[in-house]
Amino acid sequence: MSKKTHRISAELKADILRRVKEGGVSVTQTAQEHGVHESTIYNWLGAGAHGAPSWSEFSKIQKQNKELLELVGELTLRLSATQKKS
Numbered sequence: 001m002s003k004k005t006h007r008i009s010a011e012l013k014a015d016i017l018r019r020v021k022e023g024g025v026s027v028t029q030t031a032q033e034h035g036v037h038e039s040t041i042y043n044w045l046g047a048g049a050h051g052a053p054s055w056s057e058f059s060k061i062q063k064q065n066k067e068l069l070e071l072v073g074e075l076t077l078r079l080s081a082t083q084k085k086s
Contacts, residue, residue, distance in 0.1 A: 008036065017044055018055050 016034055019025040020041065027045075031038040 013044060016041060021054050022056055
């Protein structure tokens with residue numbers, strides 16, 4: 001017997017992980033709803049723990065990055081204005 005495999009789109013995988021991590025939906029319920037084995041979802045969750053940030057962490061990092069870029073821009077303008085006065 002050959003093992004039956006099928007690809008899961010990145011969008012569906014992200015949606016499943018978001019529901020489990022942020023939505024509080026159980027792995028069992030999510031697995032049943034999407035026809036994915038529970039161990040597959042646990043593997044995805046485990047892989048995310050070793051490097052890739054969660055969606056909420058990613059959003060937080062994006063917000064911080066935007067704020068830092070704005071701050072750098074503001075400081076650059078101030079420095080430029082100060083140097084022009086000299």
